[in-house]
Amino acid sequence: MTLTLQHTDHFYINGQWVAPAAAERFELIDPATEQPVGHLAMGGAQDVDAAVRAARAAFPGYSQSSVADRIALLRRILAIYERRQEEFAEAMRVEMGSPITFSRNGQAMRGPAHINALIEVLERFEFERPRGTTLLRHEPIGVCGLITPWNWPINQIVVKIGPALAAGCTMVLKPSEYSALSTLLFAEVLHEAGVPAGVFNLVNGTGPAVGHAIAAHPDIDMVSFTGSTRAGILVAQAAAETVKRVAQELGGKSANILLDDADFEAAVPKGVAACFTNSGQSCSIPTRMLVPRARMAEAAALARTAAQSYLVGPTEDPRTQLGPLVNRSQFERVQRLIQAGIDEGATLVAGGTGRPQGLERGYFVKPTVFADVDPGMTIAREEIFGPVLSILPYDNEEHAIEIANGTRYGLAAYVQSGDPERARRVARRLAAGGVHINYPPADFGAPFGGYKQSGNGREWGEYGLLEYLEVKSMVGYEARA
Numbered sequence: 001m002t003l004t005l006q007h008t009d010h011f012y013i014n015g016q017w018v019a020p021a022a023a024e025r026f027e028l029i030d031p032a033t034e035q036p037v038g039h040l041a042m043g044g045a046q047d048v049d050a051a052v053r054a055a056r057a058a059f060p061g062y063s064q065s066s067v068a069d070r071i072a073l074l075r076r077i078l079a080i081y082e083r084r085q086e087e088f089a090e091a092m093r094v095e096m097g098s099p100i101t102f103s104r105n106g107q108a109m110r111g112p113a114h115i116n117a118l119i120e121v122l123e124r125f126e127f128e129r130p131r132g133t134t135l136l137r138h139e140p141i142g143v144c145g146l147i148t149p150w151n152w153p154i155n156q157i158v159v160k161i162g163p164a165l166a167a168g169c170t171m172v173l174k175p176s177e178y179s180a181l182s183t184l185l186f187a188e189v190l191h192e193a194g195v196p197a198g199v200f201n202l203v204n205g206t207g208p209a210v211g212h213a214i215a216a217h218p219d220i221d222m223v224s225f226t227g228s229t230r231a232g233i234l235v236a237q238a239a240a241e242t243v244k245r246v247a248q249e250l251g252g253k254s255a256n257i258l259l260d261d262a263d264f265e266a267a268v269p270k271g272v273a274a275c276f277t278n279s280g281q282s283c284s285i286p287t288r289m290l291v292p293r294a295r296m297a298e299a300a301a302l303a304r305t306a307a308q309s310y311l312v313g314p315t316e317d318p319r320t321q322l323g324p325l326v327n328r329s330q331f332e333r334v335q336r337l338i339q340a341g342i343d344e345g346a347t348l349v350a351g352g353t354g355r356p357q358g359l360e361r362g363y364f365v366k367p368t369v370f371a372d373v374d375p376g377m378t379i380a381r382e383e384i385f386g387p388v389l390s391i392l393p394y395d396n397e398e399h400a401i402e403i404a405n406g407t408r409y410g411l412a413a414y415v416q417s418g419d420p421e422r423a424r425r426v427a428r429r430l431a432a433g434g435v436h437i438n439y440p441p442a443d444f445g446a447p448f449g450g451y452k453q454s455g456n457g458r459e460w461g462e463y464g465l466l467e468y469l470e471v472k473s474m475v476g477y478e479a480r481a
Contacts, residue, residue, distance in 0.1 A: 003090045005038045011047055011204065012187045014054035015197025021046040026177050031097035031324040032315045032362045040180050043205040048172065048213040051201035055143040055170035056219050058198025063140045063168040070166055071122050076193040078115045084189065088154055091182040096150050099320040110155035117444040118162045121462045135477035138469040140168035141245060142221030145214035149227045150326050151281040153179035157186060159459045160224050161200065167468035172201045174210045178326050207231055215239045224467065229453045247457030247467045249449055251383045252411030255404035256286030257426060261418040264295065268302035270439050272389060276310060276367060279322045280387035284412040288380060290400050293393035300349045300371035300391060307350040307367040312359065322387055324363040331363035334386035338368055341379040346370040375403050397426065405431045410451030412436065
């Protein structure tokens with residue numbers, strides 16, 4: 001289908017599409033072709049002020065809405081989204097280079113998955129519950145600033161907007177300028193669903209201009225940020241002066257431990273596939289595969305075969321499995337990191353620098369696998385954000401756990417074993433917010449978030465809802481008998 005670009009010259013504030021305060025524009029580039037597809041209005045502090053005023057004015061009324069009304073609103077949003085789901089898939093194909101099949105089945109489907117999970121939570125969540133003579137009451141925290149990345153555009157806005165709406169909060173959203181098209185579509189969905197004016201507001205712009213203004217704004221009560229650890233530190237610093245709540249989902253360098261009793265012929269290709277999810281542009285994917293030292297050659301050969309089977313190509317082709325990286329800067333960064341792996345002595349078993357054969361334009365990266373990687377190498381320490389797998393050897397189970405935990409990140413971890421109880425034992429010792437045992441299906445109700453420099457707070461399901469709520473203790477609510 002052909003994507004119709006609407007509202008790229010406007011922001012959504014107080015229930016209306018409005019012109020920005022300034023005339024700055026950002027050129028939108030299709031990363032598969034390197035060709036312009038449009039221009040996006042860019043905002044600043046003045047636009048953020050207008051959006052915050054609208055959100056603050058709407059909060060008293062919306063915060064008192066009934067749970068039944070909020071559930072009905074989420075159901076309307078869900079129905080309209082599903083009607084327009086193919087538009088979302090096309091938008092993400094164009095804006096961030098997601099191959100159309102993955103855009104449909106991996107990206108666009110996340111919207112309904114999270115909304116459905118949230119509705120289930122809201123139907124059973126107790127906003128008030130007694131504990132002895134005290135009543136515990138959950139109340140919406142207030143006006144929320146939401147700052148989202150480009151790599152999972154719909155997933156990331158839905159897991160922030162959804163629970164904010166469910167909690168009774170109002171909000172100001174700043175998506176990445178590289179994935180604003182799908183966000184603008186979602187704003188249309190919210191408008192059609194009847195979200196009250198001022199409850200949801202959208203201002204596009206850069207992190208230094210709009211993101212900073214949101215984080216530092218005295219009338220914003222909470223900031224939820226997803227992005228790099230470097231940017232997350234800046235958000236936290238800007239937010240500290242007004243002592244607002246900050247929830248962050250940041251970087252990751254997840255380990256995938258293949259214990260010696262795992263089925264390597266199944267586990268290695270699945271590990272490559274997990275690492276290459278979204279063309280490697282995911283914070284929680286297993287980018288470090290840990291294998292017994294004696295089985296390094298076996299694992300490398302299986303990974304090479306798997307990597308070389310991936311079809312990289314035009315994003316409109318349903319057969320394409322890996323698309324381009326999101327922009328030139330990210331492409332060049334991944335090229336430097338691949339070269340660092342070569343220079344530091346890792347064994348290159350698949351891929352390497354440069355574009356795949358036959359692709360002269362677009363930010364395409366060769367599906368790349370390194371073996372014999374040392375934990376101190378750059379590619380074992382840095383979040384690459386491209387289709388690059390590092391295979392590290394370990395000597396025993398204790399050594400594998402030590403390597404897995406030997407990172408400043410702690411977003412996710414993976415364990416593969418033929419013995420479920422052994423896998424569970426190892427999983428308990430991994431310092432990560434989410435541990436995946438034997439490649440399970442996604443659980444959209446499980447809390448998502450990290451330890452250490454991977455952030456704080458949680459998203460998804462009930463734990464995601466709790467981030468947008470304050471807890472009030474009404475002591476003496478019931479008289480003592």
